[in-house]
Amino acid sequence: MGGGFAGLTAAITAAEAGARVTLYETHHTLGGRARTAEGPYRTNEGPHALYNGGPHWAWLAQRGLIGPLAPLPPLEAARLRLHHRGALRRTPPFAMLKLLRPRRGRTGGNAPVDVDFLTWATDQAGEEAARAAANYSAVALFHHDPGSLSAAFVQERLRRATKLPPEAHYPRGGWASVIDRMAARAWNLGVRMETRSRVDSLDALTGTGTGAGAGTGTGTGTGPIIVATSLDAARRLLGDDSLTWPSGRTALLDLALRTRRGDPFAVSDLDAPGWIERFTAQDRTLAPAGEQLLQGQFPIGPQESRADGVARAEHLLDLGFPGWRDRVTWRREATANGRTGAVDPVGSTWRDRPAVDRGDGVYLAGDQVAAPGVLSEVSFNSALAAVSLALGRRSRNTLDLKHA
Missing domain, CATH: 3.50.50.60 (FAD/NAD(P)-binding domain)
Structure with a gap:
């Protein structure tokens, strides 16, 4: 069913x-x-990608179900921008890198289940890096406060989302082709x-x-x-009634813009959870010729409205896509409530x-x-x-x- x-x-x-x-x-x-x-x-x-690090990738590949992929050109990959301290940057806070790879020793290693991510990551790399890492992880969480979740849960998603070479792949024509x-x-x-x-x-x-x-x-x-x-x-x-589990609540924004050279591939918000991705960077078949398709997700808290999330999205667009309002050819907004997967609380x-x-x-x-x-x-x-x-x-x- x-x-x-x-x-x-x-x-x-x-x-x-x-x-x-x-x-x-x-x-x-x-x-x-x-x-x-x-x-x-x-x-x-909402933004979708197919990660090649999990068992479903091999299962789909064995049956010839993945099909043609839309690779991200190296030049486009270099156009990831990070919103931090109110400005767009090319690199994350240096201390944040400490949280992206497993480390050996007494203070490193895997994050615990029974401590929230912000507390654990602050101990590892300082509060600024911890908040930036928590907000970046929202690309795979769709949750308004990733730092409050189990440290082990968030760490796994953070590492998968930042792995090099990237695990994220894009079926040509969108997920419907799969x-x-x-x-x-x-x-x-x-x-x-x-x-x-x-x-x-x-x-x-x-x-x-x-x-x-x-x-x-x-x-x-x-x-x-x-x-x-x-x-x-x-x-x-x-x-x-026992079939309940926390999930995310997220404002979704889809935009088509007239093409302009120099637009970033994606913009990740490190000051608050949020992500905008230009999907035609890897697959131009997703929009008519001369247009670019953007999809963004901005998690919103229990007391926030979709308009609050969209306002944050528009602020990020102002920074990353100057003049975007004059280039809009199509727009759609939506809210995903409990439709973005489970999130694991502390413990x-x-x-x-x-x-x-x-x-x-x-x-x-x-x-x-x-x-x-x-x-x-x-x-x-x-x-x-x-x-x-x-x-x-x-x-x-x-x-x-x-x-x-």
Whole structure:
């Protein structure tokens, strides 16, 4: 149930294991948050990138599902700008570099789970560097106060986001190209895909003879069921109030600008969480000729409005893209609330999130459940775990949660 990245991963994995699979998707197209908008501006739901350091990269590559990538030209890569102390800079605070690589010794090494990142990083590199690093990590967190989260959680994402060579890669044509290949793979494996098919209760599946397999019973009378939706949707569907976990709330701003030489590839805010990226720097097919497509995300706190986040975005645009207002050809604003993955508070890890196995043959997959990884890797790992549990067996493609 759910035709996003997690649902398609689960459907393909189950079908490859010989299960009979039906996939239900409420929307008329597949993809979930991995959809790419149709039309002249090929936007994702917020800035998206595919990291090659996780297990999903090898899984997709083995099946030929990644497809052509849009490499970032070296000249463009050098145009990353950092907003620090009210001005744009080319390099981060020197002390911040201490937090980007593992160090040996009594004061270095891995960050602890039971201390917030700002406290731990301040002890390592000083408060200015700690705040800058926390705000930079928001590119992979979408959270308004990364420094308040578990130090171990933030450190992992900070290191992945700043790794050299970069782990972030861009499928040509947007994420929809990957989703289309995954859907074709599922179809060729015999997966039955029901779009525009909203399921409001598991009881609605009783007697249909479908599900994610046919090996164990469930309370609905079908085979095992994998619920690959948002945690909010899963909570309503299953009537389980325990299905909660903190996530981010983020103002999203999409812009198309007439092309001008010298625009930065991306601008990262080190004074507050925020990120703007020019996606046509690596893939010019995302906007019409002569135009550039920008996507930005600016996390907002509980008492802030979308307008507050957009105002911060516009201030960063004023610094990084002078005269941008006169070049706008298209604009869109949105708010992502609880749709950007789990964040782990102090004292918690991914193991403390809602379990994949909900009992009675029902399993969860998605980016806010108990599975390791960064960004879409959580959805992928939870999908493999769900299939492994649903089919009651392990294979070379399943995730061993005991050792992850």
